[in-house]
Amino acid sequence: MLRLFSQPLKALFRKLFVGIFCLLLCLSINAEDSLSKEDKLKMAYIWHFIGFINWRDLGSVKRPYEIRVCIDGPNNFLAFFRQLVGSRQAGDLEKSVVVLQLNTARKCELIYVRYTNKKTALKLIDVQSLGGSTVIVADTSSIYFPDASIIFYIENKKLRFEVNLKKIDSLNVDISSELLKLARIK
Amino acid sequence: MYPLAYRVVYEVFKVKYIQLMLIIFSANCFAQSTPSEMAEMSLQELFFEDIYEVGATSPWTLAFKFKAVEFKGYLDGTQPVSNDEVLWDGPMGVEPRTAQNFPVVPTVITQNATVLSLGYKLSSQWQWSISVPYINQETDHISSVPGYSNFKIKTSGIGDVTAVGLYSWYSSNEGVWGFSFGVSLPTGSIDEEGDTPRPTEDDKEPLPYTMQLGSGTYDFPFAINYQYGGVHDISIGLSARIRTGTNDRDYRLGNNYGLNSRYQFDLSPKLQPFIGLEFEYSEKIHGQDDSLIIVGLPVSPYPASITNPKLFGGKKIHLKLGLLWRLAKDHRLTVEIGAPLYKKLNGPQPKENWQTTINISSVL
Numbered sequence: 001m002l003r004l005f006s007q008p009l010k011a012l013f014r015k016l017f018v019g020i021f022c023l024l025l026c027l028s029i030n031a032e033d034s035l036s037k038e039d040k041l042k043m044a045y046i047w048h049f050i051g052f053i054n055w056r057d058l059g060s061v062k063r064p065y066e067i068r069v070c071i072d073g074p075n076n077f078l079a080f081f082r083q084l085v086g087s088r089q090a091g092d093l094e095k096s097v098v099v100l101q102l103n104t105a106r107k108c109e110l111i112y113v114r115y116t117n118k119k120t121a122l123k124l125i126d127v128q129s130l131g132g133s134t135v136i137v138a139d140t141s142s143i144y145f146p147d148a149s150i151i152f153y154i155e156n157k158k159l160r161f162e163v164n165l166k167k168i169d170s171l172n173v174d175i176s177s178e179l180l181k182l183a184r185i186k
Numbered sequence: 187m188y189p190l191a192y193r194v195v196y197e198v199f200k201v202k203y204i205q206l207m208l209i210i211f212s213a214n215c216f217a218q219s220t221p222s223e224m225a226e227m228s229l230q231e232l233f234f235e236d237i238y239e240v241g242a243t244s245p246w247t248l249a250f251k252f253k254a255v256e257f258k259g260y261l262d263g264t265q266p267v268s269n270d271e272v273l274w275d276g277p278m279g280v281e282p283r284t285a286q287n288f289p290v291v292p293t294v295i296t297q298n299a300t301v302l303s304l305g306y307k308l309s310s311q312w313q314w315s316i317s318v319p320y321i322n323q324e325t326d327h328i329s330s331v332p333g334y335s336n337f338k339i340k341t342s343g344i345g346d347v348t349a350v351g352l353y354s355w356y357s358s359n360e361g362v363w364g365f366s367f368g369v370s371l372p373t374g375s376i377d378e379e380g381d382t383p384r385p386t387e388d389d390k391e392p393l394p395y396t397m398q399l400g401s402g403t404y405d406f407p408f409a410i411n412y413q414y415g416g417v418h419d420i421s422i423g424l425s426a427r428i429r430t431g432t433n434d435r436d437y438r439l440g441n442n443y444g445l446n447s448r449y450q451f452d453l454s455p456k457l458q459p460f461i462g463l464e465f466e467y468s469e470k471i472h473g474q475d476d477s478l479i480i481v482g483l484p485v486s487p488y489p490a491s492i493t494n495p496k497l498f499g500g501k502k503i504h505l506k507l508g509l510l511w512r513l514a515k516d517h518r519l520t521v522e523i524g525a526p527l528y529k530k531l532n533g534p535q536p537k538e539n540w541q542t543t544i545n546i547s548s549v550l
Contacts, residue, residue, distance in 0.1 A: 027473070031405050036237075036454075036456060037235075037236075037237055037238060038237040038238075040221075041224070041232060041235060041237060043221075043224065044224040044225065044227055044232055045229075047225060048229045048232070052229075059433065080221055080223075082221075083222075084221035084222070084225045085225075086221075087221055087222040087225045089511055114282075154237060155238055157236050157238060158233070158234065158235070158236065159232070159235070159237050162231075164536055172314035178229070182229060182230075182233050
């Protein structure tokens with residue numbers, strides 16, 4: 001046991017302590033921006049999805065029309081996406097985007113599900129009374145959400161997405177061929 | 187005990203360490219991808235973007251490494267030898283002097299190096315770096331010399347400065363070849379002195395090879411590495427440190443050759459544990475520092491095993507475990523611990539017990 005306190009270990013622990021102290025200091029400053037790059041890429045993709053999907057029902061209403069994006073995720077995720085939306089306009093200028101927390105939203109054009117399990121998914125579908133034009137984007141294929149049209153997956157350290165064409169065809173939406181070119185089609 | 191300049195450098199270095207940590211981690215606070223940056227990316231750009239925070243925003247990199255190694259006990263070949271067996275009890279004792287026992291025996295050797303490296307990326311394939319080590323060494327001894335039954339020697343100072351160039355070649359979508367070559371300059375001292383049992387007027391005698399801070403020669407490190415970037419993150423590499431000429435004390439440390447492999451996996455996008463195996467072969471010392479020998483000693487002129495150039499080198503296989511933590515974009519922390527699984531040493535020679543490395547790198 002005494003060897004634990006030998007000189008080199010003392011020096012090591014002292015340096016480690018200082019390093020960790022500085023790291024924690026930074027993390028406390030940086031706590032709100034703790035999202036991984038993977039999460040940020042997902043949000044950037046969702047942002048592009050909005051631009052490449054046409055909601056037919058909304059095309060007939062007064063312009064610019066509103067796209068409600070409902071997020072089933074933590075607050076920092078939501079905050080980052082709001083900032084992302086605030087910095088750019090989606091696709092054409094006819095769409096304005098509103099970002100909502102899923103559990104407080106009543107109707108959504110696009111839902112991003114992140115943590116939902118089978119039980120809450122079914123409850124959510126009931127609460128939302130999902131219409132024929134709600135596009136559901138699932139965080140990974142491991143999330144149980146039977147109505148998901150787009151599912152993210154990782155391939156060779158790159159973020160990819162799969163489009164369920166059958167599901168998309170059943171919705172009242174059009175999806176751009178530009179988006180489909182980059183997707184894995186199910 | 188040590189020249190004032192050394193003590194001042196050491197104290198300044200301790201303070202600089204804290205400042206450096208604060209600079210690295212405070213830079214981290216402002217190094218995240220911003221929402222507007224992500225919004226600016228096209229769909230095609232997103233498609234080719236790595237999910238990890240890679241891709242330097244600046245060509246300059248600063249890295250800080252702390253490495254500690256402890257040697258304790260002895261091996262002759264693969265056989266353990268006790269300190270008592272290595273210690274010769276002197277001309278008045280009952281034990282006969284052989285070439286395998288000595289009047290002075292180092293019991294614990296600890297070495298730690300703090301290395302500051304500055305790198306510059308010339309292109310996507312070429313980069314270079316320069317590393318400056320600060321070394322602290324300490325050795326506990328037992329001896330049969332009256333008045334020196336237990337004593338300790340310490341040395342510290344700047345070691346050999348190394349400049350390395352690295353070329354990366356992307357052979358396919360899944361693999362990267364890395365070739366590195368460099369030069370190590372003889373900036374570390376080979377004239378360290380201390381109070382040893384050898385009788386002199388000022389109690390300052392030249393210290394053995396292990397207590398010197400540099401090699402005293404121009405050395406050339408080379409490495410070749412292949413990293414498979416597919417589903418499994420595996421890398422293998424060959425390395426060598428070729429030493430040339432003879433230093434001012436008429437010796438040259440032995441060449442080192444290594445073969446290493448590492449498997450890394452994703453615990454999360456930010457945390458990658460890894461496990462590695464490393465085979466290392468090092469040669470004996472060529473030549474000899476004659477100031478370390480005592481001609482009057484019976485059988486062998488070497489007062490300690492670490493003064494005999496033939497009792498250096500051997501083969502080792504290390505197991506290493508570690509964790510890479512991608513703190514943020516352009517900031518990485520790696521912690522690694524290692525221990526030898528197999529050792530065959532030209533002995534009797536002090537054996538390595540463990541080693542640990544902490545590395546922090548940051549794009550400036």
